[in-house]
Amino acid sequence: MNFGKKIIDKWHIDPDVAFLNHGSYGACPIPVLQKQNEIRERMEMQPCEFLGRDVWEGLIEESLEKAGSFVSAHGKDMAFVDNATTGANSVLRSLDFNPGDELVTTSHVYGAVRATMDFVALKSGAIVKEAQVPFPAKSEDEIITSIESALTSKTKFLLIDHIASASATIFPVKKIVDMAHDKNIRVFVDGAHAIGQIELDIPSLGADWYVTNAHKWLYAPKGCALLWTSPEMQDETHPTVISWGYHGKEGYSTEFLWQGTRDFSPWLCVDSAIDFYESFGSGDVKKYMHNLAWKSAEMLAEEWGVDLNLEKRMFASMVPIPIPGNIYGGDDERISIVKRLWEKHKVEVAVTDPNDQLWIRISAQIYNEESDYRKLSIAVKNEFL
Ligand SMILES: Cc1ncc(COP(=O)(O)O)c(C=O)c1O
Incomplete structure (x- = not known):
């Protein structure tokens, strides 16, 4: 298979480093960046x-149609936004909430999105509640039940992740949406990590917004996200910046x-990003990334002598592994470990805290291969064992 170091020259990533954090910001391939340059030249x-x-x-x-066809959606139900944070802001700041209304999310929510919920709630007198979803979750039912138990007759809005950031857990989105809709609660899905990482048919999930x-995983340049809105909610949904x-x-x-006025080039590169993705075979990309992520997580857990204790089907191309020695700590500790691994060992990987403990969250992209994770294994052993 033509993956791993054989194709890393299609990115600007240094082949001598282990870049194991595609999840945080993505990495845009050179052919897509070339297309972006052409668009900018045309503009100027x-x-x-x-x-x-x-x-x-x-x-x-045209670009929205192409993006829509990748996720089984109509282009007219999609809009470009700069990033997932802007998408969440657009929706939350479009809606009217009343004092006492409840906006519910989960303990896996991404911090910036949670901040947007707090901002909106503060202005309206609504309150934000977090359903405590266990990590590691043992089953989909455990996730659904923990969310359902946080919903009340005052809940007006539910925000869930599709693939959570810190925990990398895949949420059973369709089942959660159905359960919430039965209670007349609108649902926003934060699928920041989903397109390109997992098979995605957005309309079939039944959410109000996605x-x-x-x-990230679709290889578009930075500043390219898609906000799908159900036809029913489109009149009520506005961009954060109102204009012509x-x-x-x-x-x-x-x-x-x-x-x-802005640079539209990231949005106009979606076709080139999809072509790049599909040139490797869509199914093959997802299969390679998932298998590599899981196999590497098992290898690392064994090397570090830690218990992985996760359900394989609840993860895609990102998997968290406990740091040996049960390390606890806040953001300062997290950031200092990331910096140490990069500066001393040339390994870039995310350190997250989905529960009280710190975990190494690996990503697997098609430019990664086993040797990258071996390098991580040695670096972590050096630092912690
Ligand atoms: C689950 C989740 N939501 C939202 C975001 C924010 O993405 P962006 O910074 O592109 O807005 C991230 C970023 O990693 C994320 O993981």
Whole structure:
């Protein structure tokens, strides 16, 4: 199979380092960056034609159609946003909440998204509640039950992850959405890590909103995310920046299209990112990443003498492994371990705290191979054993 170091020259990543954290920011392949440069040159050659006409007259729609077809959605139900944080802000700040309303999320929520919920709640007098979802979760039912027990007649909004950041756990989204909709609760799904990492059919999940970062696992340049909104909620959903599109008669996608003059190139590279992804075979990419992540997690757990204790089917291309010696600590400790592993060992990996303990969260991308994880194994043994 043509993966691993054989293809790392398609990225700017230094082949001599072990880059095991695709999850945090992605890494955009060179062919996609070349396409981005071409788009920028086209814009600067004739800015008025590009920004004043082309962008409005079909370029963005074409790109949305292509993105939509990758996740079984109609382009008209999708909008580009810069990132998942902006998508969450757009939705949460569009909605009206009343004093006493409950906005519920889970203990796996991403911090920046949780901050947005707090901001909105503070302004309206609503409250934010966190369902305590265990980590490691033993089953999907355990996740669903813990979320259901946090919902009450006052709950108006539920925000769940598809693949959580710190824990890397895959949530049973469809079942949670169905359960919440039975209680008339709107559901926002934070799928920041989903597109490209797992098979994704957004409409079939039945959520009210779904945001996903194309700049992580789909290989788009930074600043490219997709916000899908159910037809029923589109009139109520607005971008964080209101501009000309607000009065656009075309509706949802057009309203998000124009948020002031900007660089549209990340959004217009989606076709090139999808072509790059598909050139390796979509199924093969996901299979390679998942198998490599899991096999490596098992190898590391054995090498470090720790208990993995996770269910394989609840993880995709990111897997957390406990740091040997049961290390506890806050952000300072987490960040200092990340820096130590990079500066002393040239290994870049995420250190997360999905429960009280610190875990190493590995990512597996198609440019990774076993030798990267062997390097991590030695580095961690050096530091902690
Ligand atoms: C679950 C989750 N949500 C949201 C985000 C925020 O993504 P961005 O910084 O691209 O907005 C991240 C980033 O890693 C994430 O993991």
